[in-house]
Amino acid sequence: MPSNTLFAYAGLSHASHATIKSLDLDAVRSAHGVVSVITADDIPGLKDIGPVIPGDPLITKSSVEFYGQVLFAVAATSQSDARRAARLARVEYDLLPADLDIEAGRKANSYVSPMHCQQKGNVDFAIDNAPFSLEGKFASGGQEQMYLEGQVSIAIPEENGNMLIHTSSQNPSEGQKLVAKVLGIDYSKVTVQVRRMGGAFGGKETHANQWACLAAVFAQKTKRPVRLRLARADDFSSTGKRHPFESQYRVGFDKEGRIRGLDVDLYGGCGMSADLSNAIVDRAMFHIDNCYYLPAVRVRGYRVKTHTVSNTAFRGFGGPQGILAIENIIEQIATATGIDPLKVRERNFYTDEGNRNRTHYAQTIEQHIIEPLVTRLTETSDYYERRKDIRKFNVDNDVLKRGISLTPVKFGISFTMQHMNQAGALLHIYTDGSIQLNHGGTEMGQGLYTKVAQIVAREFSVDLSRITCTATRTDKVPNTSPTAASSGSDLNGMAARDAATKLKKRLCDFAEKHFSTPRSSISFNNGQIIVGKEKYPFEDIIKLAYHHRVSLSATGYYRTPKIYYDRETATGRPFFYFAYGAAVAETIIDTLSGEYRILRVDICQDVGQSLNPAIDIGQIEGGFVQGMGWLTTEELKWEQTGRLASHGPATYKIPAVGDTPSEFNVELFPNSPNTEATIFHSKAVGEPPLVLGISAWTAIRDAIASIAEYRVSPILDAPATPEQVLAACDHLRSSRAL
């Protein structure tokens, strides 16, 4: 970093809902090392950086809506000086009543945007006339992304008022747009570069923007480079998390456990603003069926406002919350009917038989992968044998109990906002035959750069080492979508392939003319270009083409076909395809302390024709463990003031190396190419495996249920922390005593 770099930090609110009576920044201004201080009044352009609709002030002016909201910012000559100074403000608040959770928000009738409803068939009739029915409530907690590299941005002023931003962001184009608007300059004057991120998981989709914008305001003002990096505790408090959800349901079913009708209200806890909450609650609704055919269904998605940090994208984007809601219902049905939960699941799978293949939003399920996949996993994991052993173990043991469970996932792939399903790429071939690749996707550890480079290498039939993938930059590929929704390789891989195809065509056209040979005799093979009987090194033809004035640079573009969704009728085909998977988890719990371990996990995941098995398996393992963390040890706790109490890895427990199963078998579902024309018939893999973490939660539930011989449903919300597990055990013990 240049030696004149300034370090910026944000001054954060210490109230969750209040009006600001006074903000005295004198001590901040006069603190050691301070060069500049800004408030809302110092923002030259746009003051609200809400990504979809307004509601997210860059710096709040007169009101506070969550504990940790930015009140002002300071730039100093060192990071420590900036942090110290940011704590010196004197703020007087007029406190207002704060709605800190979903229940409070619902009571206050407070929503960030209107409810959306999807409906199919006559639900009330179906439930009322079903042989059995159940109703209940269920809650799942939020989750901190806890990317190991925190939020960070550097703004570097350039000539003519231009601005270069280095940032840890999944969405460089949105960062560019917002920085430009905040500074009041054209988009074309701002370049955003993202080399790579140290993890993101959705937490850097929109919540990276604020820090880039603040750094940019200082950089414009001071004409010096400015770096803003949040300390971990502030990163926890001031950036959004996975939405907590509550649901209320009524379900009708037959004695076989087949669902006749489902009526469910989903309440997403959005925090203080809309951010991406509309799409997130929608995705929860789209996934309320998971793999199950629902003959009649009504799902309402409410977007509850609370005075907490605005919740945002987190791997799965509402999908896992919707799926967890139905998986809990399936468990309830299994207990009520006394049928093995796996059987209940299988009986409800989508199938072409009897036309049980249309979702509640009228998309037809075309590829029926879940049934054979689950059958395979049941065998490879030895599910029934182990279940028998576990039942026996539980009869023989009073304190320790074991549980096992299989849960499936069907995950819809595509952004549900149609226009976002597009991507661009830029490809240069240099005269030494080396290839430079750039595309709109960002690298956050998911291996996207490698996958897309592999695609290009395969198109030219050259070695991967020939290809350099350069940092994602808004001046190379413009107007890109965030790297999110598991779409990275689907979209950018296709765009890069398009660019490669164009260049190949130019080279073939040239060779055809130059060597006077038919097109059919020209091919690319293993670093060579074959023309008739002659073989030329790739770079020789490139040089020749250059000398004959052939352009060796091309852009590529892709937009996903077929998809649409009509909000008015709540029907359409929002997803290009679905990715499937299933997991079997086995656990042992101590019914006197509530502690537990996950002993073994078996996963079978459908990734179509894998682009890179090592990367895919890494995504599956990491996704599973993250999902398991969400539902077991990761618990967000707020104090009564609205201050986040679990604000670092000491108080917020993500899985550590000792928490993960020592037997962890992961298989890619074999011979299952995507039937849609995706890149080399692969499937997305980023988000779906996270949902498989549900099997850890249901396995714990299964172990608890053994206390009352599986006849009573444990009362267990998520996360199933040891405290929750102990309470559920106590409850079952007392129900047994009755």
Next chain:
Amino acid sequence: MAKTHVTTTINGDLKEFLCEPGDTLLQVLRDELGLTGTKEGCGSGDCGACSVLINDRLVCSCLVLGVETNGDVIETVEGIGDSDKLHVIQEKFLEHAALQCGICTPGLVVSTKALLEENPNPTEEEARYYLAGNLCRCTGYDKIIKAVLDAAETMRESA
């Protein structure tokens, strides 16, 4: 604030630096000495991304003050290997695809080196126990453990 003059040996080289009393060793390494291989994940001793060896002892450099290290021998990930000559542990991490975003990796490499120096033949459980202070949010750890045990075996064979 007055700065203190500190002399240490880092990765075999004599290094002198000036630091403020409150500066952590992590800050000194990254900001003063440009050794950015050591990462900050939490700044509070809970994630292990900042792991270094001081006099052969594994520590979180975010919990050590720069001024405390006068006369110490410090080893960071840069001293373990570089891109021209990777250490076996690093090679095994690559081979087993035991990293995704890579922020936890330097800390894990340093911790693994400390583990294998203390215990060249760890069981899986011992390895998990020793590395419990190194968080990884991406991988789910399975490949990391495989890489560590494979590195141990390779190092034993070549010892």
